[in-house]
Amino acid sequence: DSGVTQTPKHLITATGQRVTLRCSPRSGDLSVYWYQQSLDQGLQFLIQYYNGEERAKGNILERFSAQQFPDLHSELNLSSLELGDSALYFCASSAGSVAEAFFGQGTRLTVV
Amino acid sequence: AQTVTQSQPEMSVQEAETVTLSCTYDTSESDYYLFWYKQPPSRQMILVIRQEAYKQQNATENRFSVNFQKAAKSFSLKISDSQLGDAAMYFCAYRSSYSGAGSYQLTFGKGTKLSVIP
Numbered sequence: 001d002s003g004v005t006q007t008p009k010h011l012i013t014a015t016g017q018r019v020t021l022r023c024s025p026r027s028g029d030l031s032v033y034w035y036q037q038s039l040d041q042g043l044q045f046l047i048q049y050y051n052g053e054e055r056a057k058g059n060i061l062e063r064f065s066a067q068q069f070p071d072l073h074s075e076l077n078l079s080s081l082e083l084g085d086s087a088l089y090f091c092a093s094s095a096g097s098v099a100e101a102f103f104g105q106g107t108r109l110t111v112v
Numbered sequence: 113a114q115t116v117t118q119s120q121p122e123m124s125v126q127e128a129e130t131v132t133l134s135c136t137y138d139t140s141e142s143d144y145y146l147f148w149y150k151q152p153p154s155r156q157m158i159l160v161i162r163q164e165a166y167k168q169q170n171a172t173e174n175r176f177s178v179n180f181q182k183a184a185k186s187f188s189l190k191i192s193d194s195q196l197g198d199a200a201m202y203f204c205a206y207r208s209s210y211s212g213a214g215s216y217q218l219t220f221g222k223g224t225k226l227s228v229i230p
Contacts, residue, residue, distance in 0.1 A: 043220040103157035
């Protein structure tokens, strides 16, 4: 158990819909990273938050957004969903600059 | 931008034998971290081993060891005495050591699927 909790584990939704993925980082970790794993693109960094503030953006679509709350949990919002958004979405957390990232079990999103 | 390349999409190894997975990377930075992550069918991303670029000594973790060649920008993973539970996708990943913005995201290779033959 990595200590990073993601909910839900599975999500099936229709095109055009909006979903929210949730992540609780390990206790004490201030950084939260979101990654997308798809068959064609592999594992790609989406966005990072540190102690409530956005720190870096990767290949994140404008239809996607995220936030980190005062209790440090984070949510990834995906809207106007398309079939191509079907993927495994991972959250990872780390304690700081020298610490490795620990991953949650991921949320499997299927858009039908 | 950094890139990570894993040139072996699939590999197989006989149980109890040794296998080496390859990884090369491209960077202009002098200080960074390299990682190997394992993703079994459960899909959990599990950290296997990490290497700091400033350390000349290769990292080892039980049956797992790396061959880090900084000049060649190569970072291979050796698994000794392979076990059935080692069957998984293995991802090589790069992370900057310094980021002015405080972001330390990982750049992953495409992965190598390792099968272990009983």
